[in-house]
Amino acid sequence: MVPRNRHLVLPSRVFQAPSRHSISTRSRICCTAITIYKKEKKGELACLGTSQVLTDRLCPGWVGIGQAWFWAIAPHLTSPRSPDPRDISPVSCVSLRPSGPVFESNQYIYQNAQNKTPSVVQRHEVAGVVTEVGSKVEKFKVGDKVGVGCLVDSCCTYQNYDDNLENYCPQYTLTYGAKYRDGTITYGGYSNSMVADEHFVIRIPDSLALDATAPLICVGITVYSPLRYYGLDKPDLHVGVVGLGGLGHMAVKFAKAFGAKGTMGALDGIIDTVSAVHPLLPLIGLLKSHGKIVMVDAPERPLELPVFPLLAAKHNVKPDIEVIPMDYVNTAMERLLKEDVKYRFVIDIGNTLKV
Structure with a gap:
């Protein structure tokens, strides 16, 4: 039996990481599993989560190590969290399928290597099938297709929770590389076991394939959300998309599905998906009056927005x-x-x- 709280590191398997603009899936990893639990009530201290801790039930996983621009994936034996019936309900286990790497995962591996800190089981775009359901889990049953995004828990005591804006909660828990309130580390989809509150598990329609759905849980929602929130989901609007990578190509597809027109003429809105530093003024000049530009990526340094040329010079405000x-x-x-x-x-x- 493997001692508790220990990882057995097997020989590593190294993959070439995709570039920012690559659509390669060469290092997709299959056959991951998840665990779902449900809190008894809002505000209850969640002592369980996506961590592998203190059980004898072992499961293989992959952890990122090494230097920049390479995937160094080393199989680990990890222990999935067990539920504590005093705090949360029994769990339901979910068998997960492909979740592919993205640029931020490469950055995470590189930063850990530079800081000489241990890396963790990564990935937050996870899709799979429920294999076991706890007695108090209400939303899912065995056989349901589900997914998990970038959050697995939040404080649940603020209005943001009721408004489905958990990402704005003061205390939220990321799917990997974060800590629960009991101090344990969260691990993501590069494993055959993870834990998440059922509130943060998403039902996947039977008509969607699991492998194609996994990226939608992050890339898809990143561009879908601003299109809906800013009213760019109406037919016959002119919507522009800057950048045609993982985010950009999905923005184009969603805009087309909403009935948007081509990008000729002044635009009602622009979804900017470019992560490199770039000028905003040329883009803003493409907008109609009251048009909207939404930045959904994270450049290495803040983008400069020249307010005076936009307002003072254009309208002779002095x-x-x-x-x-x-x-x-x-x-x-x-x-x-x-x-x-x-x-x-x-x-x-x-x-x-x-x-």
Whole structure:
């Protein structure tokens, strides 16, 4: 028997990582499993989650190690979390299928290598089939096709939870690389076992294939959500998409499904999926009045939005001023005390020095 809280590291298997713009699936991993639980009530302390801890039931998984731009996948033997009936209901286990790598996973591996910190079982686009259902899990039954996204838990005590905005909760738990309130680490879909509150498990229609559905749980919702939220889901709107990678190609497909027109002429909205630093002003110039541009990726440094050229120059917005020389400053101060200025003094330092 393997001692508890220990990982057995088997020989590693290295894959070439896809680039930012690649659609390669060479390192997709199949046959993962998940565990679902349900809290008894809102605000209940969740002592269980997506961590592999303290059980004798072992399951294989893959953990990212190594340097940048390479997948170093080493099989581990890990222990899936067991439910504590005092805190949460019995669990339901779900057998999961393909979930492929994305650029942020490469970044995660690289950062851990640079910081000399242990890596974890990754992946947050997970799809599979329920194989076991706990007695208090209400939403799923054995055989249901389900998926898990980037969250597996939240505080559940704020309005955000009721409004299905759990990602804005002050205390949320990411699918991998995060910590539960008991301090244990969350592990993701590169394993045959993981744990998630049933509130964070998504039902997949029978008509959708599991392998094609897994990316929809992150890439799909990332572009679908702003299209719906900002009203760009109406027929005959003109919607532009910047970038045609994993995010961009799905934005195009959803916009087409909503009935959007081609991108000729001024646009009602733009979904910008580019992760590289790029100027926004040319894109904003393509929008209609009250058009919307939504940034859904994360560039390495903040994008600059030139507000003055957008508003002040375009609409000739400027203050009322009175230009004065430096030797008039004392008089100007007296006038300020008398509120005798409309509305700003501007001191011409340059010409004063020339004199």
